[in-house]
Amino acid sequence: MPAWAADPIDGAATAWILTSTALVLFMTLPGLALFYGGLVRAKNVLSVLMQCFYIAAVVSLLWLIAGYSLAFGQGNAWIGDLSRAMLAVVGRGTPSGAIPESLFFAFQMTFAIITPALVVGGFAERMKFSSMLLFSSLWLFMVYVPVTHWVWGGGWLQQMGLYDFAGGTVVHITAGVASLIAALVLGPRRGFPDTPIMPHNLTMTVAGAGMLWVGWFGFNGGSALAADGSAAMALLVTHISAAAGVVAWSAVEWWCFGKPSVLGAATGMVAGLGTITPASGYVGPGGALVIGLLAGGVCFVATQMTKRMLRIDDSLDVFPVHGVGGMMGTLLAGVFSATTLGVFSGFGFAEGIGSMAAQVKVQVIGVVAVVVFTAGITWVLLKLVDLMIGLRVSEEDEVQGLDITLHEERGYDLL
Numbered sequence: 001m002p003a004w005a006a007d008p009i010d011g012a013a014t015a016w017i018l019t020s021t022a023l024v025l026f027m028t029l030p031g032l033a034l035f036y037g038g039l040v041r042a043k044n045v046l047s048v049l050m051q052c053f054y055i056a057a058v059v060s061l062l063w064l065i066a067g068y069s070l071a072f073g074q075g076n077a078w079i080g081d082l083s084r085a086m087l088a089v090v091g092r093g094t095p096s097g098a099i100p101e102s103l104f105f106a107f108q109m110t111f112a113i114i115t116p117a118l119v120v121g122g123f124a125e126r127m128k129f130s131s132m133l134l135f136s137s138l139w140l141f142m143v144y145v146p147v148t149h150w151v152w153g154g155g156w157l158q159q160m161g162l163y164d165f166a167g168g169t170v171v172h173i174t175a176g177v178a179s180l181i182a183a184l185v186l187g188p189r190r191g192f193p194d195t196p197i198m199p200h201n202l203t204m205t206v207a208g209a210g211m212l213w214v215g216w217f218g219f220n221g222g223s224a225l226a227a228d229g230s231a232a233m234a235l236l237v238t239h240i241s242a243a244a245g246v247v248a249w250s251a252v253e254w255w256c257f258g259k260p261s262v263l264g265a266a267t268g269m270v271a272g273l274g275t276i277t278p279a280s281g282y283v284g285p286g287g288a289l290v291i292g293l294l295a296g297g298v299c300f301v302a303t304q305m306t307k308r309m310l311r312i313d314d315s316l317d318v319f320p321v322h323g324v325g326g327m328m329g330t331l332l333a334g335v336f337s338a339t340t341l342g343v344f345s346g347f348g349f350a351e352g353i354g355s356m357a358a359q360v361k362v363q364v365i366g367v368v369a370v371v372v373f374t375a376g377i378t379w380v381l382l383k384l385v386d387l388m389i390g391l392r393v394s395e396e397d398e399v400q401g402l403d404i405t406l407h408e409e410r411g412y413d414l415l
Helices: 011-039 042-072 101-123 129-152 156-160 168-186 202-224 229-257 262-279 285-309 318-336 353-389 395-400 402-407
Strands: none
Touching: 011 042, 011 101, 011 202, 011 262, 042 101, 042 129, 042 402, 101 129, 101 168, 101 318, 129 156, 129 168, 129 353, 129 402, 156 353, 168 262, 168 318, 168 353, 202 229, 202 262, 229 262, 229 285, 262 285, 262 318, 285 318, 318 353, 395 402
Protein backbone atom coordinates (compact mmCIF):
# COMPACT_ATOMS: atom_id res chain seq x y z
CA MET A 1 0.00 0.00 0.00
CA PRO A 2 1.21 3.55 -0.63
CA ALA A 3 2.33 5.56 2.40
CA TRP A 4 -0.08 8.43 2.74
CA ALA A 5 1.36 11.72 3.96
CA ALA A 6 0.10 12.96 7.30
CA ASP A 7 -2.58 15.64 7.13
CA PRO A 8 -0.83 18.96 7.92
CA ILE A 9 -4.08 20.48 9.19
CA ASP A 10 -4.33 20.42 12.99
CA GLY A 11 -7.91 19.98 14.19
CA ALA A 12 -7.45 21.70 17.54
CA ALA A 13 -5.73 24.73 15.99
CA THR A 14 -8.39 24.93 13.29
CA ALA A 15 -11.21 24.84 15.83
CA TRP A 16 -9.60 27.59 17.90
CA ILE A 17 -8.95 29.89 14.93
CA LEU A 18 -12.51 29.32 13.68
CA THR A 19 -13.68 30.54 17.08
CA SER A 20 -11.19 33.43 17.10
CA THR A 21 -12.31 34.56 13.66
CA ALA A 22 -15.88 34.82 14.89
CA LEU A 23 -14.70 36.66 18.03
CA VAL A 24 -12.74 39.27 16.04
CA LEU A 25 -15.67 39.93 13.71
CA PHE A 26 -17.83 40.19 16.84
CA MET A 27 -15.52 43.01 17.96
CA THR A 28 -16.60 45.13 14.99
CA LEU A 29 -20.19 43.90 14.66
CA PRO A 30 -21.71 44.62 17.06
CA GLY A 31 -18.95 45.54 19.55
CA LEU A 32 -17.25 48.57 18.01
CA ALA A 33 -20.48 49.70 16.33
CA LEU A 34 -22.27 49.89 19.70
CA PHE A 35 -19.24 51.37 21.47
CA TYR A 36 -18.97 54.17 18.92
CA GLY A 37 -22.74 54.50 18.44
CA GLY A 38 -23.30 55.32 22.09
CA LEU A 39 -20.55 57.94 22.12
CA VAL A 40 -22.02 60.13 19.38
CA ARG A 41 -25.15 62.26 19.63
CA ALA A 42 -28.57 60.68 19.08
CA LYS A 43 -28.96 62.37 15.69
CA ASN A 44 -25.87 60.56 14.38
CA VAL A 45 -26.11 57.10 15.93
CA LEU A 46 -27.34 55.34 12.79
CA SER A 47 -24.65 56.95 10.66
CA VAL A 48 -21.93 55.40 12.82
CA LEU A 49 -23.61 51.99 12.87
CA MET A 50 -24.00 52.18 9.09
CA GLN A 51 -20.33 53.05 8.62
CA CYS A 52 -19.19 50.05 10.67
CA PHE A 53 -21.56 47.69 8.84
CA TYR A 54 -20.60 48.94 5.40
CA ILE A 55 -16.89 48.83 6.12
CA ALA A 56 -17.30 45.18 7.15
CA ALA A 57 -19.03 44.40 3.87
CA VAL A 58 -16.83 46.39 1.48
CA VAL A 59 -13.52 45.43 3.08
CA SER A 60 -14.49 41.74 2.95
CA LEU A 61 -14.93 41.97 -0.81
CA LEU A 62 -11.77 44.00 -1.37
CA TRP A 63 -9.79 41.59 0.80
CA LEU A 64 -10.96 38.71 -1.40
CA ILE A 65 -10.32 40.48 -4.69
CA ALA A 66 -6.74 41.57 -4.02
CA GLY A 67 -6.11 42.76 -0.45
CA TYR A 68 -5.13 39.40 1.03
CA SER A 69 -2.84 38.58 -1.85
CA LEU A 70 -1.05 41.93 -1.71
CA ALA A 71 -0.62 41.59 2.06
CA PHE A 72 0.47 37.96 2.24
CA GLY A 73 1.58 37.08 -1.29
CA GLN A 74 5.30 36.48 -1.77
CA GLY A 75 6.09 39.76 -3.55
CA ASN A 76 9.04 41.70 -2.19
CA ALA A 77 10.00 43.50 1.02
CA TRP A 78 7.41 46.22 0.44
CA ILE A 79 4.29 44.63 -1.04
CA GLY A 80 2.97 41.19 -1.95
CA ASP A 81 2.01 39.92 -5.40
CA LEU A 82 -1.34 38.96 -6.93
CA SER A 83 -0.79 35.20 -6.91
CA ARG A 84 -3.56 34.74 -4.34
CA ALA A 85 -6.07 37.24 -5.78
CA MET A 86 -9.60 35.83 -5.45
CA LEU A 87 -7.93 32.91 -3.60
CA ALA A 88 -7.14 31.49 -7.04
CA VAL A 89 -4.61 28.92 -5.81
CA VAL A 90 -6.31 28.13 -2.50
CA GLY A 91 -8.37 24.96 -2.26
CA ARG A 92 -10.44 23.49 0.54
CA GLY A 93 -7.47 21.60 1.97
CA THR A 94 -4.66 24.04 1.17
CA PRO A 95 -2.72 24.50 4.42
CA SER A 96 -1.27 27.64 5.92
CA GLY A 97 0.86 26.30 8.73
CA ALA A 98 -1.38 24.05 10.81
CA ILE A 99 -4.70 25.52 9.64
CA PRO A 100 -6.46 25.78 6.25
CA GLU A 101 -5.39 28.83 4.28
CA SER A 102 -9.05 29.71 3.76
CA LEU A 103 -9.30 30.08 7.55
CA PHE A 104 -6.11 32.13 7.75
CA PHE A 105 -7.61 34.35 5.04
CA ALA A 106 -10.83 34.77 7.04
CA PHE A 107 -8.99 35.45 10.32
CA GLN A 108 -6.84 38.14 8.73
CA MET A 109 -9.92 39.56 6.98
CA THR A 110 -11.47 40.37 10.36
CA PHE A 111 -8.36 42.41 11.24
CA ALA A 112 -8.63 44.24 7.91
CA ILE A 113 -12.26 45.02 8.76
CA ILE A 114 -11.79 46.43 12.24
CA THR A 115 -8.83 48.70 11.39
CA PRO A 116 -10.61 51.15 9.03
CA ALA A 117 -13.69 50.84 11.27
CA LEU A 118 -11.59 52.20 14.13
CA VAL A 119 -10.66 55.21 11.98
CA VAL A 120 -14.36 56.17 11.86
CA GLY A 121 -13.97 57.54 15.37
CA GLY A 122 -11.67 60.30 14.13
CA PHE A 123 -14.21 61.86 11.75
CA ALA A 124 -17.51 60.76 13.29
CA GLU A 125 -20.52 63.08 12.87
CA ARG A 126 -19.13 65.11 9.99
CA MET A 127 -17.94 63.05 6.98
CA LYS A 128 -20.09 62.18 3.98
CA PHE A 129 -21.02 58.51 3.71
CA SER A 130 -19.81 58.32 0.11
CA SER A 131 -16.52 59.95 1.08
CA MET A 132 -16.09 57.51 3.96
CA LEU A 133 -16.54 54.57 1.60
CA LEU A 134 -14.07 55.87 -0.98
CA PHE A 135 -11.49 56.88 1.62
CA SER A 136 -11.74 53.58 3.54
CA SER A 137 -11.35 51.54 0.36
CA LEU A 138 -8.31 53.48 -0.81
CA TRP A 139 -6.83 53.49 2.70
CA LEU A 140 -7.12 49.71 2.94
CA PHE A 141 -4.93 49.24 -0.14
CA MET A 142 -2.57 52.17 0.35
CA VAL A 143 -1.92 51.93 4.12
CA TYR A 144 -3.25 48.78 5.77
CA VAL A 145 -2.17 46.27 3.14
CA PRO A 146 1.45 47.50 2.79
CA VAL A 147 1.98 47.74 6.56
CA THR A 148 0.52 44.26 7.01
CA HIS A 149 2.98 42.92 4.45
CA TRP A 150 5.88 44.70 6.14
CA VAL A 151 5.08 43.25 9.54
CA TRP A 152 3.38 39.88 8.96
CA GLY A 153 3.70 39.05 5.27
CA GLY A 154 7.47 38.60 5.03
CA GLY A 155 8.27 42.28 4.51
CA TRP A 156 11.19 44.35 5.72
CA LEU A 157 10.02 44.90 9.29
CA GLN A 158 9.38 41.20 9.80
CA GLN A 159 12.84 40.49 8.40
CA MET A 160 14.29 42.96 10.92
CA GLY A 161 12.60 41.01 13.73
CA LEU A 162 9.90 43.49 14.79
CA TYR A 163 7.76 42.23 17.66
CA ASP A 164 4.10 42.80 16.84
CA PHE A 165 2.13 39.78 17.91
CA ALA A 166 -1.41 40.90 17.11
CA GLY A 167 -1.40 44.38 15.58
CA GLY A 168 0.19 47.20 17.58
CA THR A 169 1.61 48.67 14.39
CA VAL A 170 -0.65 47.04 11.80
CA VAL A 171 -3.95 47.90 13.52
CA HIS A 172 -3.62 50.41 16.34
CA ILE A 173 -0.89 52.75 15.14
CA THR A 174 -2.28 52.91 11.60
CA ALA A 175 -5.85 53.51 12.84
CA GLY A 176 -4.80 56.01 15.49
CA VAL A 177 -2.56 58.08 13.23
CA ALA A 178 -5.12 58.02 10.41
CA SER A 179 -7.80 59.26 12.82
CA LEU A 180 -5.60 62.12 13.96
CA ILE A 181 -4.88 63.20 10.38
CA ALA A 182 -8.58 62.94 9.50
CA ALA A 183 -9.52 65.09 12.48
CA LEU A 184 -6.98 67.72 11.44
CA VAL A 185 -7.98 67.72 7.76
CA LEU A 186 -11.75 67.84 8.36
CA GLY A 187 -11.58 70.25 11.27
CA PRO A 188 -13.66 70.09 14.47
CA ARG A 189 -17.37 69.45 14.76
CA ARG A 190 -19.59 72.50 14.96
CA GLY A 191 -19.34 73.93 18.48
CA PHE A 192 -16.13 72.14 19.52
CA PRO A 193 -14.54 72.82 22.00
CA ASP A 194 -16.70 75.56 23.49
CA THR A 195 -19.95 73.58 23.47
CA PRO A 196 -19.95 70.22 25.30
CA ILE A 197 -20.57 67.32 22.90
CA MET A 198 -21.75 64.50 25.15
CA PRO A 199 -22.35 60.79 24.45
CA HIS A 200 -26.05 60.10 24.00
CA ASN A 201 -26.21 56.51 25.32
CA LEU A 202 -23.49 55.26 27.66
CA THR A 203 -25.43 52.04 28.25
CA MET A 204 -24.90 51.21 24.58
CA THR A 205 -21.22 52.16 24.85
CA VAL A 206 -20.58 49.96 27.88
CA ALA A 207 -22.36 47.03 26.21
CA GLY A 208 -20.11 47.49 23.17
CA ALA A 209 -17.05 47.77 25.43
CA GLY A 210 -17.89 44.44 27.05
CA MET A 211 -18.13 42.83 23.62
CA LEU A 212 -14.74 44.28 22.71
CA TRP A 213 -13.20 42.84 25.88
CA VAL A 214 -14.51 39.35 25.11
CA GLY A 215 -13.71 39.57 21.40
CA TRP A 216 -10.13 40.62 22.12
CA PHE A 217 -9.40 37.11 23.39
CA GLY A 218 -9.75 35.98 19.77
CA PHE A 219 -7.82 39.02 18.53
CA ASN A 220 -4.72 38.29 20.63
CA GLY A 221 -5.15 34.63 21.56
CA GLY A 222 -5.99 33.69 17.98
CA SER A 223 -2.85 35.38 16.70
CA ALA A 224 -0.86 32.42 18.04
CA LEU A 225 -2.49 30.49 15.15
CA ALA A 226 -2.47 27.43 17.40
CA ALA A 227 -4.30 25.96 20.37
CA ASP A 228 -1.35 25.85 22.73
CA GLY A 229 0.41 27.54 25.62
CA SER A 230 1.22 30.62 23.58
CA ALA A 231 -2.47 31.19 22.86
CA ALA A 232 -3.35 30.61 26.51
CA MET A 233 -0.72 33.05 27.76
CA ALA A 234 -1.72 35.66 25.17
CA LEU A 235 -5.33 35.37 26.35
CA LEU A 236 -4.29 35.68 30.01
CA VAL A 237 -2.05 38.73 29.58
CA THR A 238 -4.74 40.37 27.44
CA HIS A 239 -7.20 40.12 30.30
CA ILE A 240 -4.68 41.29 32.92
CA SER A 241 -3.79 44.37 30.89
CA ALA A 242 -7.44 45.25 30.27
CA ALA A 243 -8.23 45.01 33.98
CA ALA A 244 -5.19 47.11 34.87
CA GLY A 245 -6.19 49.69 32.27
CA VAL A 246 -9.63 50.06 33.87
CA VAL A 247 -8.16 50.57 37.34
CA ALA A 248 -5.39 52.95 36.24
CA TRP A 249 -7.62 55.19 34.09
CA SER A 250 -10.30 55.41 36.79
CA ALA A 251 -7.73 56.13 39.50
CA VAL A 252 -6.17 59.01 37.57
CA GLU A 253 -9.59 60.38 36.60
CA TRP A 254 -10.80 60.13 40.20
CA TRP A 255 -7.73 61.99 41.43
CA CYS A 256 -8.02 64.70 38.75
CA PHE A 257 -11.80 65.27 38.70
CA GLY A 258 -13.09 63.87 41.98
CA LYS A 259 -15.19 61.09 40.48
CA PRO A 260 -14.53 57.98 38.35
CA SER A 261 -16.75 57.81 35.28
CA VAL A 262 -18.28 54.81 33.55
CA LEU A 263 -16.97 56.13 30.23
CA GLY A 264 -13.49 56.38 31.75
CA ALA A 265 -13.58 52.78 32.92
CA ALA A 266 -14.65 51.57 29.47
CA THR A 267 -12.02 53.68 27.72
CA GLY A 268 -9.32 52.53 30.14
CA MET A 269 -10.21 48.95 29.27
CA VAL A 270 -9.78 49.67 25.54
CA ALA A 271 -6.46 51.40 26.27
CA GLY A 272 -5.23 48.36 28.18
CA LEU A 273 -6.31 46.03 25.39
CA GLY A 274 -4.81 48.08 22.60
CA THR A 275 -1.50 48.55 24.40
CA ILE A 276 -1.00 44.87 25.24
CA THR A 277 -1.86 43.77 21.68
CA PRO A 278 1.65 43.94 20.14
CA ALA A 279 3.25 42.44 23.25
CA SER A 280 0.66 39.78 24.05
CA GLY A 281 2.70 36.91 22.61
CA TYR A 282 5.97 37.97 24.23
CA VAL A 283 5.25 38.96 27.84
CA GLY A 284 4.05 37.27 30.99
CA PRO A 285 1.48 38.38 33.58
CA GLY A 286 3.87 40.74 35.38
CA GLY A 287 4.75 42.58 32.19
CA ALA A 288 1.06 42.72 31.27
CA LEU A 289 0.23 44.29 34.63
CA VAL A 290 2.77 47.06 34.13
CA ILE A 291 1.72 47.61 30.51
CA GLY A 292 -1.96 47.85 31.48
CA LEU A 293 -1.29 50.31 34.30
CA LEU A 294 0.84 52.48 32.03
CA ALA A 295 -1.81 52.29 29.32
CA GLY A 296 -4.56 53.58 31.59
CA GLY A 297 -2.49 56.47 32.91
CA VAL A 298 -0.66 57.54 29.76
CA CYS A 299 -3.68 57.25 27.44
CA PHE A 300 -5.77 59.28 29.90
CA VAL A 301 -3.20 62.07 29.80
CA ALA A 302 -2.97 61.83 26.01
CA THR A 303 -6.75 62.18 25.73
CA GLN A 304 -6.79 65.30 27.88
CA MET A 305 -3.90 66.84 25.94
CA THR A 306 -5.49 66.14 22.56
CA LYS A 307 -8.80 67.77 23.42
CA ARG A 308 -7.93 70.42 26.02
CA MET A 309 -4.43 71.58 25.09
CA LEU A 310 -4.15 70.84 21.37
CA ARG A 311 -7.91 71.35 20.81
CA ILE A 312 -8.06 68.59 18.21
CA ASP A 313 -11.50 67.06 17.71
CA ASP A 314 -10.55 63.40 17.36
CA SER A 315 -14.20 62.71 18.04
CA LEU A 316 -13.97 59.34 19.80
CA ASP A 317 -10.35 59.53 21.05
CA VAL A 318 -8.91 57.07 18.57
CA PHE A 319 -5.41 58.56 18.45
CA PRO A 320 -4.83 59.05 22.21
CA VAL A 321 -6.15 55.56 22.99
CA HIS A 322 -5.27 53.35 20.02
CA GLY A 323 -2.45 55.39 18.47
CA VAL A 324 -0.60 56.24 21.68
CA GLY A 325 -1.39 52.84 23.16
CA GLY A 326 -0.18 51.03 20.05
CA MET A 327 3.09 52.96 20.03
CA MET A 328 3.70 52.40 23.73
CA GLY A 329 2.80 48.73 23.56
CA THR A 330 5.05 48.13 20.55
CA LEU A 331 7.99 49.73 22.35
CA LEU A 332 7.27 47.89 25.61
CA ALA A 333 7.12 44.57 23.75
CA GLY A 334 10.88 44.97 23.32
CA VAL A 335 11.35 45.78 27.00
CA PHE A 336 9.18 43.17 28.70
CA SER A 337 9.52 40.28 26.25
CA ALA A 338 10.31 37.21 28.31
CA THR A 339 11.74 33.96 27.04
CA THR A 340 11.00 32.38 30.42
CA LEU A 341 8.50 33.58 32.99
CA GLY A 342 10.83 33.20 35.95
CA VAL A 343 10.06 34.18 39.52
CA PHE A 344 8.89 37.63 38.46
CA SER A 345 6.13 36.22 36.23
CA GLY A 346 7.26 37.79 33.02
CA PHE A 347 8.80 41.06 34.16
CA GLY A 348 12.17 39.77 33.06
CA PHE A 349 14.06 41.13 30.07
CA ALA A 350 14.49 38.62 27.27
CA GLU A 351 18.23 37.93 27.17
CA GLY A 352 19.61 40.76 29.28
CA ILE A 353 20.02 44.50 28.81
CA GLY A 354 22.04 44.24 25.59
CA SER A 355 19.43 42.10 23.89
CA MET A 356 16.67 44.37 25.18
CA ALA A 357 18.37 47.48 23.77
CA ALA A 358 18.80 45.83 20.36
CA GLN A 359 15.14 44.78 20.28
CA VAL A 360 13.90 48.19 21.41
CA LYS A 361 15.89 49.76 18.56
CA VAL A 362 14.00 47.56 16.09
CA GLN A 363 10.72 48.49 17.78
CA VAL A 364 11.50 52.22 17.49
CA ILE A 365 12.28 51.85 13.77
CA GLY A 366 8.98 50.03 13.26
CA VAL A 367 6.94 52.63 15.13
CA VAL A 368 8.53 55.61 13.38
CA ALA A 369 8.22 54.03 9.93
CA VAL A 370 4.55 53.15 10.37
CA VAL A 371 3.66 56.54 11.87
CA VAL A 372 5.35 58.53 9.10
CA PHE A 373 4.02 56.31 6.30
CA THR A 374 0.47 56.27 7.64
CA ALA A 375 0.36 60.02 8.27
CA GLY A 376 1.67 60.91 4.83
CA ILE A 377 -0.49 58.54 2.79
CA THR A 378 -3.62 59.28 4.85
CA TRP A 379 -3.22 63.02 4.30
CA VAL A 380 -2.81 62.52 0.55
CA LEU A 381 -5.87 60.24 0.35
CA LEU A 382 -8.06 62.66 2.30
CA LYS A 383 -7.05 65.54 0.06
CA LEU A 384 -7.68 63.40 -3.03
CA VAL A 385 -11.16 62.36 -1.86
CA ASP A 386 -11.96 65.96 -0.95
CA LEU A 387 -10.94 67.05 -4.44
CA MET A 388 -13.02 64.33 -6.07
CA ILE A 389 -16.30 64.36 -4.11
CA GLY A 390 -15.77 66.49 -1.02
CA LEU A 391 -15.19 65.20 2.50
CA ARG A 392 -17.50 67.04 4.85
CA VAL A 393 -21.26 67.38 5.01
CA SER A 394 -22.74 70.87 4.86
CA GLU A 395 -23.21 72.86 8.06
CA GLU A 396 -26.98 72.51 7.71
CA ASP A 397 -26.70 68.71 7.43
CA GLU A 398 -24.37 68.59 10.41
CA VAL A 399 -26.83 70.55 12.53
CA GLN A 400 -29.78 68.38 11.50
CA GLY A 401 -27.83 65.15 11.97
CA LEU A 402 -26.44 62.58 9.56
CA ASP A 403 -29.10 59.96 10.26
CA ILE A 404 -31.76 62.04 8.54
CA THR A 405 -29.67 63.89 5.98
CA LEU A 406 -27.66 60.90 4.72
CA HIS A 407 -29.95 57.93 5.39
CA GLU A 408 -33.46 59.38 5.87
CA GLU A 409 -33.89 57.42 9.12
CA ARG A 410 -33.87 58.06 12.86
CA GLY A 411 -32.15 56.00 15.51
CA TYR A 412 -34.95 56.69 17.98
CA ASP A 413 -38.62 57.49 17.39
CA LEU A 414 -40.37 57.21 20.74
CA LEU A 415 -43.31 59.54 20.12
